[in-house]
Amino acid sequence: MSMIAAFYGGKSILITGATGFMGKVLMEKLFRTSPDLKVIYILVRTKAGQTTQQRVFQILNSKLFEKVKEVCPNVHEKIRAIYADLNQNDFAISKEDMQELLSCTNIIFHCAATVRFDDPLRHAVQLNVTATQQLLLMASQMPKLEAFIHISTAFSNCNLKHIDEVIYPCPVEPKKIIDSMEWLDDAIIDEITPKLIGDRPNTYTYTKALGEMVVQQESGNLNIAIIRPSIVGATWQEPFPGWVDNLNGPSGLIIAAGKGFLRSIRATPMAVADLIPVDTVVNLTLAVGWYTAVHRPKSTLIYHCTSGNFNPCNWGKMGFQVLATFEKVPFERAFRRPNADFTTNTITSQYWNAVSHRAPAIIYDFYLRLTGRKPRMTKLMNRLLRTVSMLEYFVNRSWEWSTYNTEMLMSELSPEDQRVFNFDVRQLNWLEYIENYVLGVKKYLLKEDMAGIPEAKQHLRRLRNIHYLFNTALFLIAWRLLIARSQMARNVWFFIMRFDFFPSGSLQPRSKV
Ligand SMILES: CCCCCCCCCCCCCCCCCCCCCC(=O)SCCNC(=O)CCNC(=O)[C@H](O)C(C)(C)COP(=O)(O)OP(=O)(O)OC[C@H]1O[C@@H](n2cnc3c(N)ncnc32)[C@H](O)[C@@H]1OP(=O)(O)O
Numbered sequence: 001m002s003m004i005a006a007f008y009g010g011k012s013i014l015i016t017g018a019t020g021f022m023g024k025v026l027m028e029k030l031f032r033t034s035p036d037l038k039v040i041y042i043l044v045r046t047k048a049g050q051t052t053q054q055r056v057f058q059i060l061n062s063k064l065f066e067k068v069k070e071v072c073p074n075v076h077e078k079i080r081a082i083y084a085d086l087n088q089n090d091f092a093i094s095k096e097d098m099q100e101l102l103s104c105t106n107i108i109f110h111c112a113a114t115v116r117f118d119d120p121l122r123h124a125v126q127l128n129v130t131a132t133q134q135l136l137l138m139a140s141q142m143p144k145l146e147a148f149i150h151i152s153t154a155f156s157n158c159n160l161k162h163i164d165e166v167i168y169p170c171p172v173e174p175k176k177i178i179d180s181m182e183w184l185d186d187a188i189i190d191e192i193t194p195k196l197i198g199d200r201p202n203t204y205t206y207t208k209a210l211g212e213m214v215v216q217q218e219s220g221n222l223n224i225a226i227i228r229p230s231i232v233g234a235t236w237q238e239p240f241p242g243w244v245d246n247l248n249g250p251s252g253l254i255i256a257a258g259k260g261f262l263r264s265i266r267a268t269p270m271a272v273a274d275l276i277p278v279d280t281v282v283n284l285t286l287a288v289g290w291y292t293a294v295h296r297p298k299s300t301l302i303y304h305c306t307s308g309n310f311n312p313c314n315w316g317k318m319g320f321q322v323l324a325t326f327e328k329v330p331f332e333r334a335f336r337r338p339n340a341d342f343t344t345n346t347i348t349s350q351y352w353n354a355v356s357h358r359a360p361a362i363i364y365d366f367y368l369r370l371t372g373r374k375p376r377m378t379k380l381m382n383r384l385l386r387t388v389s390m391l392e393y394f395v396n397r398s399w400e401w402s403t404y405n406t407e408m409l410m411s412e413l414s415p416e417d418q419r420v421f422n423f424d425v426r427q428l429n430w431l432e433y434i435e436n437y438v439l440g441v442k443k444y445l446l447k448e449d450m451a452g453i454p455e456a457k458q459h460l461r462r463l464r465n466i467h468y469l470f471n472t473a474l475f476l477i478a479w480r481l482l483i484a485r486s487q488m489a490r491n492v493w494f495f496i497m498r499f500d501f502f503p504s505g506s507l508q509p510r511s512k513v
């Protein structure tokens with residue numbers, strides 16, 4: 001019997017960010033392994049015209065929850081969606097709901113965050129710092145609370161090369177930052193943002209670091225742990241391989257590459273691609289929840305959930321395998337044939353951006369205009385290249401994360417728990433994982449049918465022929481122009497023709513022989 005699964009039985013669990021990528025997988029695993037849990041409270045806002053109930057309904061009816069419905073048929077009764085907006089005071093939670101949360105909650109998993117790299121500092125601070133502070137305040141008023149698990153990121157200290165399982169202070173105290181956001185206007189905030197984030201690449205990593213400081217400073221008597229996952233990718237094993245539902249991290253780039261929009265990137269092939277499957281992160285998170293509540297460590301423990309030091313894979317290998325999978329299972333209606341050139345040189349990268357990305361987009365837009373349609377490819381390409389430029393920081397560096405706490409926890413688990421809540425990435429076969437990831441992107445993100453693969457392959461063959469035709473035509477035009485303008489080119493041309501028309505050793509043209 002799994003001790004961790006048994007621990008969550010009968011518990012009231014509060015999850016923030018349950019509608020997000022990680023939150024959904026966390027809920028799914030909880031219901032599947034501990035169907036006798038009492039209730040999961042989720043803080044949900046309304047979005048895209050959907051009420052909180054409609055959002056929950058959609059999640060429960062998704063493929064991800066198919067197995068849960070078998071194990072826990074009354075799952076809908078065990079989810080209690082509470083309207084909340086983490087940007088508002090007291091999260092805009094009603095008094096009755098707040099009362100229930102305060103009096104009943106046993107465990108908190110704080111997953112909500114803004115993960116956008118370019119969010120204005122005010123917004124990123126509000127969600128990643130102030131909301132964390134407010135949640136801690138709520139937690140301190142929960143008499144039954146056993147553990148508070150905060151999800152941070154392994155990149156909160158990406159300005160360092162080696163990162164230990166400690167909290168590194170930022171120069172300006174989070175409280176001062178929170179206060180200043182109240183009275184500074186947006187223009188000034190924009191101006192001071194680069195100075196505040198310092199050598200971090202974006203507001204996301206900076207505010208996640210501030211969030212950790214808040215957790216440390218305001219933890220009081222709470223039992224707290226922090227989890228720092230690296231780049232979270234599709235599921236490895238559970239509930240099935242390859243599940244993914246958003247474009248963050250590599251998923252968006254896999255689509256862009258598979259559809260032939262993105263064919264080259266400034267990336268270091270030998271840099272470690274520290275990807276971690278979302279189900280691995282969730283298994284560690286649940287194990288940490290159990291350990292923190294049951295063993296009550298004296299200080300706040302930080303757990304790195306990374307793959308690099310256990311089972312490293314690099315971007316070169318990953319790109320190669322992604323490309324190999326496109327051969328087997330191509331995406332439908334590709335713009336160009338997929339390719340993956342990794343270059344570390346900025347000038348080469350700019351050259352490829354011009355030749356391989358912008359030029360085809362301009363030509364395609366020209367074609368759209370000619371056929372009376374609205375041009376759109378240049379705009380799309382510009383957005384894609386902007387996204388890529390934001391991710392480049394992470395594909396040109398390698399980091400080392402120490403993992404003593406994660407390894408300690410692994411050794412504390414019973415063999416059954418090690419199996420049910422497996423977070424040992426040494427067992428991960430990268431080639432298989434990446435193949436399933438690409439398949440998952442095709443199925444769950446692009447919603448493409450496997451029956452369309454022959455047609456997609458046919459389309460790629462057509463694109464290859466168009467590519468050859470286009471290149472040949474381009475070469476002939478360039479050559480013709482050169483011959484018209486340069487005596488040297490003409491001499492070369494006649495020299496080649498001589499070999500073609502006069503067999504070796506003969507001075508007679510071939511046609512006359
Ligand atoms: C030759 C190539 C071969 C390749 C082969 C493939 C091999 C694999 C190699 C792969 C290397 C992977 C490197 C991963 C490094 C990750 C490091 C993470 C480290 C930290 C991890 C964390 O701790 S935290 C999670 C990470 N946090 C994000 O990852 C958010 C990013 N994101 C944003 O910060 C905003 O998104 C941003 C971009 C500002 C736009 O912002 P924006 O306002 O301009 O626009 P939007 O957000 O509305 O997005 C506008 C349109 O871009 C679409 N899109 C959104 N994201 C996209 C994305 N990642 N890739 C593509 N497309 C994306 C979206 O779907 C829209 O498309 P549409 O217009 O058609 O709807």
Ligand SMILES: NC(=O)C1=CN([C@@H]2O[C@H](COP(=O)(O)OP(=O)(O)OC[C@H]3O[C@@H](n4cnc5c(N)ncnc54)[C@H](OP(=O)(O)O)[C@@H]3O)[C@@H](O)[C@H]2O)C=CC1
Nearest residue numbers: 017018019020021022085086087111112113153229231232
């Ligand atoms: N994905 C990754 O690669 C990594 C993620 N992490 C961390 O993991 C955690 C989860 O990330 P992930 O699941 O990928 O992120 P998502 O963007 O998928 O999910 C974010 C969640 O936060 C919720 N949220 C955002 N703003 C508000 C708000 N104002 N009020 C209420 N809820 C809000 C979102 O709700 P809604 O659905 O309404 O938008 C969503 O449920 C984050 O803390 C992130 O920093 C760490 C490392 C890597």
